[in-house]
Amino acid sequence: MSQEHIALFMFGSMMLMLFTGQRVFGAIGAIAAIAALALYGTGGQDIPFSAAMKLMKWYPLLTLPMFIFMGYVLSESKLADDLYRMFHVWFGNVNGGLAMGTIGLMVLISAMNGLSVAGMAIGATIALPELLRRGYDKQMVTGVIQAGSSLGILVPPSVVLVLYAMIARQPVGQLWLAGIIPGLMMAAMFVIYIWIRCRLNPALGPVADDLDQVTPQEKRKLLWAGALPLIIFASMMVPFVNGWTSLVESSAIGALAALTASILKRRMTWAVFHTCTKQTLVISCMFMWIILAALGFGAIFDGLGAVNAIDNLFTEQLGLSPWVILILMQLSFIIMGTFLDDTAMLVIVAPLYVPLVGSLGFDLIWYGVLYTITTQIAYMTPPFGYNLFLMRAMAPPEITLRDIYRSIIPFVGVMVTALAIIMAFPEIALWLPGYVYGN
Template sequence: MSQEHIAIFMFSSMMLMLFTGQRVFGAIGAIAAIAALALWGTGGPDIPFSAAMKLMKWYPLLTLPMFIFMGYVLSESRLADDLYRMFHVWFGNVSGGLAMGTIGLMVLISAMNGLSVAGMAIGATIALPELLRRGYDKIMVTGVIQAGSSLGILVPPSVVLVLYAMIARQPVGQLWLAGVVPGLMMAALFILYIWIRCRLNPALGPVAEDAGDVTRAEKIRLLGAGALPLIIFAVMMVPFVRGWTSLVESSAIGALAALAASVLKRRMTWALLHRCVKQTLAISCMFMWIILAALGFGAVFDGLGAVRAIESLFTEQLGLSPWVILILMQLSFIVMGTFLDDTAMLVIVAPLYVPLVGSLGFDLIWYGVLYTITTQIAYMTPPFGYNLFLMRAMAPPEIRLRDIYASIVPFVGVMVIALAIIMAFPQIALWLPQLVYGN
C-alpha cells in the first residue's frame, strides 16, 4: 500500500471513530497505536511512546494549568460584574454604546482568561440580559456576545495558542505576541460594524437613559475596577517580555495575581476555590490526553513519510501553488469546525498541516494566528458551531435557535475580512514578536 493510501486510511479511520461518538483522545490514540503495530510490528509503539515522553519533558507545559486556573478564578469570582458596570456608565450614552462596550469587556476577559467559554458565560449571564432589558435588538446582541467571546482564543494568554505551540513546537511567547494586534484589530472591526449599524438604524442600540445619572466619582471608581484585569495581565506579561521571568514563572505570577485580586475583592471562598481547582484539574487532564494522542499520531504519520508524499501530491502532481494550498487548508478548518471543536481540529490536522506549511515556506508563528482565527470562524458556523450551542444553553427563552443562527452571519463576515487582511499582510501578526524578540 502506498504512503498516500496509508495516510488516507488513517485519517478516514480516525474520522469514522469520531463519528461513532468516541472521545477525541481515544479515537486518535487508538488509530496511532494500531497503525504503529501494523507498520512496524512490536517495535511500533516505541514511536508514539517517544513522542509522549518528549511532551512530559516539555517544561512550558506547566503553563497550561496555571492559565486555566487563572481564568476560572476570575470567572467564578464574578470580577466581570464591575467591568460591565464600567462600560455601561462610560459608553451607555452612545447609540449602540453598550454593545460596543461589551466587545471591550470581552477583550478584557480574554486578557485574563484565555478561553472562549468564560467570555461566553459572562456575556450571556451579565451583558445579554442587560442589553435586552434596555431594548437592544436581540439578534444583533446575540451575535455580539458570540463574536466577542471568540476573542478569548486569540488574545493572550490564549490556551489554544499554547496547545498549538506544543504540537507545532513553536515558542509560546512569540505566538501570544503574534495574537495581540490581530485580536485588537478584530475587536476594532466588530466595534466599527456595530457603530455603523446603529448609526444607520438607531433602534437597534438605543441610548441608555440612566447612563448620565452616575456621578464622576463613581465613574472613576468603576474605571479602576475595569483596570484590574489589565493590571493582572501587565503583572504577568511584563516580566516575561522583559526577560526577568520564564514563561512558567509568569504563568504562576498570573495565577497568584488573579487569586490575590479575588481575595482582596472579597469574592473568594473555600468552596469557590475548591470548584476552581477541580475544574482546572479536569480541563488540564483533558488537554493532556488529547495532546498525548495527537503527538503519538503525528509521530506515526511522519514516520511513514505521508507528509512528504502529500506535499508531493499537492505541489508536483497537482501543481498547486503554496497560496492555493494554504487557502484550501483554511477552508478545510471551517468545514471541520461545523462538527469538531478547536482542539480536535488541531490534533487531527496538525500532523499534516504544520510540516506542510513549513515546507511551503510560510512562517509557523503567522500560521498559528491564521489557524486560531479560522477556529473562531468555525466556532460560529452552523450546524454544530461550538459557540452556537453554548449560546443556546445560556440564552433566555425569548432568543430562539433561529435568532442565534441569524445573529452570527455579519460577524462571521467580519472575521473572514480580518483573516484575509492578515493573510495578505503577515506583518500584522509578526511585527510585535519581531519587535520584542528581534528576529
C-alpha cells in the same frame, strides 16, 4: 499496502471514530496505538512512551494550568460582573455603547482565561440579559456575544495556541505575541461595525436611561474595578515582554496576582477555590491527554511519509500554487468546524498541515494566527457551527435558532475581512514577536 494507503486508512478510521461521538483523545490515541502495534509490533509501544516523555519535558506546558487557574479565579470571583458594570456606566450614554463595551469585556475575559467557551458563558449569562433588558436588538447582541467570544483563543494567554505550539514545535511566547495585534484589530473592527450600524439605526442600541443616578465617585470606583484585571494582565506580560521573566514565571505571577486580588476583595471563599482548582485540573488533564494522543498520531504519520505524499500531490501532480494550497487548507478548517471543535481540528490535521505549510515557505507563527481565526469563523458558520448551538443552549427562550443564524452573518463577514488582511499583510502578526525576540 502502500504507506500512503496506510496513512489514509488511519485518517479515515480516526474521522469515523470521531463521528461516533468518541472523546477526541480516545479516538486519536486509539488509532495511533493500533497503528503502531500493527506496523512495528511490540516495538510500537515505544512511540506513546516517547510522546509522554516529550510532553513531560516540555517546560512551557507549565503555563497551561497557571493561566487556566488565573482565568477561573477571576471569573468565579465575579470580577467580570464589575467589568460589565464599568462598561455600562462609561459607555452607556452612546448608541450601541453597551454592545461596544461588551466587546471590550470579551477582550478582557480572553486575557483572563484564554478559552472561547469562557467568554461565551460569561457574555451569555451577564451581558446578554442586560442588553435585552435595555432594549437592544436581539439579533445584533446575539452576534456581539458570539463574535466577542471568538477572541478567546487569539488574545493571549490563549490555551489553544499552547497546544498549537506543542504540535507545531513553535515557541509559545512568539505565538501569543503574534495574536495580540490581530486580536485587538479584530475587536476594533467589531466595535466600528457596531458603531456604524447603531449610528444608522439608533433603535438597535438605545442610550441607557439610568446613568443620571450614577455619581462621579461611583464612576471612579467602577473604573478602578474594571482596571484591576488589566493590572493583573500587565503584571504578568510586562516582565515577560521586557525579558525580565520567562513565560512560565510570568504565568505564575498572573495566577498569584489573580488569587491575591480575589482575596483582597473578599471574593475568595473555600467554595470558589475548590471550583477553580477542580476545573483547572479537569481542563489541564484534558489538554494533556489530547497533546499526548496527537504526538503519538503525528509520530506514525511522520514515519509513514504521509506529509511528503500530500505535498507531492498538491505541488507536483495537481500543480497548485502555495497560496491556493493555503486557501484550500483554510476552507477545510471551515468545513470541519461544522462538527468539530478547534482542538480536535488541530490535532487531526496538524500532522498533515503544519509540515506542509513549512515546506511551502510560509511562517508557522503566522499560520498559527490564521488557524485560530479560521477555526473561530468555522465555529460560527451555519448550519452546524459549534458556537451556534452553544449560544442556543445559553440564550433565553425568545432568541430562536433562526435569530442566532442571522445574527452572525455580518460578524463572520468582519472576521473574513480581518483574515484576508492578515493573510495579505503577515507583518500584522509577525511584527510584535519579531520586535520583542529581536531585542
